[in-house]
Amino acid sequence: xxxxxxxxxxxxxxxxxxxxxxxxxxxxxxxxxxxxxxxxxxxxxxxxxxxxxxxxxxxxxxxxxxxxxxxxxxxxxxxxxxxxxxxxxxxxxxxxxxxxxxxxxxxxxxxxx
Amino acid sequence: xxxxxxxxxxxxxxxxxxxxxxxxxxxxxxxxxxxxxxxxxxxxxxxxxxxxxxxxxxxxxxxxxxxxxxxxxxxxxxxxxxxxxxxxxxxxxxxxxxxxxxxxxxxxxxxxxx
Numbered sequence: 001x002x003x004x005x006x007x008x009x010x011x012x013x014x015x016x017x018x019x020x021x022x023x024x025x026x027x028x029x030x031x032x033x034x035x036x037x038x039x040x041x042x043x044x045x046x047x048x049x050x051x052x053x054x055x056x057x058x059x060x061x062x063x064x065x066x067x068x069x070x071x072x073x074x075x076x077x078x079x080x081x082x083x084x085x086x087x088x089x090x091x092x093x094x095x096x097x098x099x100x101x102x103x104x105x106x107x108x109x110x111x112x113x
Numbered sequence: 114x115x116x117x118x119x120x121x122x123x124x125x126x127x128x129x130x131x132x133x134x135x136x137x138x139x140x141x142x143x144x145x146x147x148x149x150x151x152x153x154x155x156x157x158x159x160x161x162x163x164x165x166x167x168x169x170x171x172x173x174x175x176x177x178x179x180x181x182x183x184x185x186x187x188x189x190x191x192x193x194x195x196x197x198x199x200x201x202x203x204x205x206x207x208x209x210x211x212x213x214x215x216x217x218x219x220x221x222x223x224x225x226x227x
Contacts, residue, residue, distance in 0.1 A: 102158070
């Protein structure tokens with residue numbers, strides 16, 4: 001049972017445009033959400049997070065939106081840059097589980113020139 | 114400062130053999146996590162340490178898998194009687210404290226069981 005789902009395995013966006021990566025979850029006990037970015041042969045790198053008490057968190061070019069009623073979150077990257085090309089993982093944790101993360105399957109973003 | 118390091122970076126072994134994978138967390142991080150990433154999947158939680166003790170080992174697939182962290186720093190993931198299905202990238206992460214949501218990952222060990 002996949003509790004965190006990223007239904008788009010890949011996404012291609014032109015440089016300078018907005019990239020929108022989506023994530024859905026089924027476990028209503030999740031209360032903290034994170035996005036990680038992964039380059040080939042490297043470990044995932046933390047990008048941005050959001051607590052369930054918020055609906056938006058912004059850090060530079062990256063913004064995460066959380067819609068609790070829809071159990072949906074999205075990552076917006078604007079403007080997209082070629083260096084953003086990577087696999088993006090959505091992850092979630094439940095309160096009281098000491099940060100045990102449940103990951104989605106990832107979305108490969110390619111930013112083209 | 115140094116990030117999380119993992120050794121070896123690649124390990125090829127034969128079915129039935131024993132392997133050990135090592136993780137050096139970021140200095141001062143008390144929490145350490147092991148995940149496994151199979152091809153086309155996201156990382157899956159295996160086990161988490163707070164200090165020297167395994168606080169949650171609910172993700173270990175069976176009793177062939179075992180992990181230790183005897184001095185509260187370096188951790189070793191041990192796999193006995195390896196099977197081809199154990200082939201994956203094994204990722205280690207650490208965080209400053211338990212409940213600290215941001216986990217910092219190492220580059221992983223790619224295990225191939227022939």
